[in-house]
Amino acid sequence: MLARRIIACMDVRDGRVVKGVNFLNLRDVGDPVELGIRYRDQGADELVYLDIAATVTGRKVRAELVRAIARNLDIPFTVGGGIGCEHDVAELLAAGADKVTINSAAVFSPQLIDRLARAFGSQCVVVAVDAGIVAGSHRVFVNGGREATQRDVVAWSLEAVDRGAGEILLTSMERDGTGSGFDTGLLHRVSTAVSCPLIASGGGGELEDFASALVQGKADAVLAAGVFHSGRFTISQVKDFLAACSICVRRDR
Numbered sequence: 376m377l378a379r380r381i382i383a384c385m386d387v388r389d390g391r392v393v394k395g396v397n398f399l400n401l402r403d404v405g406d407p408v409e410l411g412i413r414y415r416d417q418g419a420d421e422l423v424y425l426d427i428a429a430t431v432t433g434r435k436v437r438a439e440l441v442r443a444i445a446r447n448l449d450i451p452f453t454v455g456g457g458i459g460c461e462h463d464v465a466e467l468l469a470a471g472a473d474k475v476t477i478n479s480a481a482v483f484s485p486q487l488i489d490r491l492a493r494a495f496g497s498q499c500v501v502v503a504v505d506a507g508i509v510a511g512s513h514r515v516f517v518n519g520g521r522e523a524t525q526r527d528v529v530a531w532s533l534e535a536v537d538r539g540a541g542e543i544l545l546t547s548m549e550r551d552g553t554g555s556g557f558d559t560g561l562l563h564r565v566s567t568a569v570s571c572p573l574i575a576s577g578g579g580g581e582l583e584d585f586a587s588a589l590v591q592g593k594a595d596a597v598l599a600a601g602v603f604h605s606g607r608f609t610i611s612q613v614k615d616f617l618a619a620c621s622i623c624v625r626r627d628r
Contacts, residue, residue: 426456445471492539554580562592
């Protein structure tokens with residue numbers, strides 16, 4: 376049985392890790408290098424770094440910060456924010472990233488997924504999908520959750536996988552930062568439709584929420600930020616709880 380992954384996420388703005396609710400009211404929560412080391416030591420299976428201002432401001436991820444974080448890691452490291460071409464990806468991989476995540480650029484130009492998968496392999500390409508409710512249906516949002524599109528979340532996830540995405544990172548915007556639990560219904564619809572691993576994001580507040588995302592939502596991995604930044608739970612505590620629920624996780628740290 377494949378072990379389910381617990382992934383720590385760092386949303387970064389101006390070189391600092393920040394966290395908000397529903398993508399708004401961001402507050403400073405720490406230094407990304409220090410937090411990366413903390414989550415490595417707690418047993419995170421992977422670390423995700425998202426520069427949440429890069430796309431909106433039209434700049435690239437800071438490669439020097441990626442390099443500073445990566446030199447302390449011995450776990451997979453995914454980086455996203457402002458990626459628009461093969462050169463951007465090559466620069467981040469050279470700085471120490473193992474995978475990249477793309478969002479708005481892929482929605483505006485879906486062929487980007489094809490090109491990156493051909494150039495670097497599907498295992499390198501994570502397509503992030505920000506899902507928000509519009510008129511009762513889940514639609515894809517872009518530009519850091521600021522702009523709704525007409526794309527259906529399940530249909531877009533399927534297209535992304537068909538084009539070469541190796542993983543889907545699905546975030547419920549309504550649940551993000553609320554601690555009210557992952558949207559297991561949305562997760563289940565996407566997980567049963569796509570053939571690649573699905574990462575659940577948005578809403579983790581209780582230990583039971585992680586189990587629900589993996590069991591009811593049928594996600595392959597769970598990503599969280601706020602509960603780890605605040606110290607409400609450590610990654611080790613989450614894994615111990617999941618193991619007690621007979622959910623296979625790695626506990627070798």
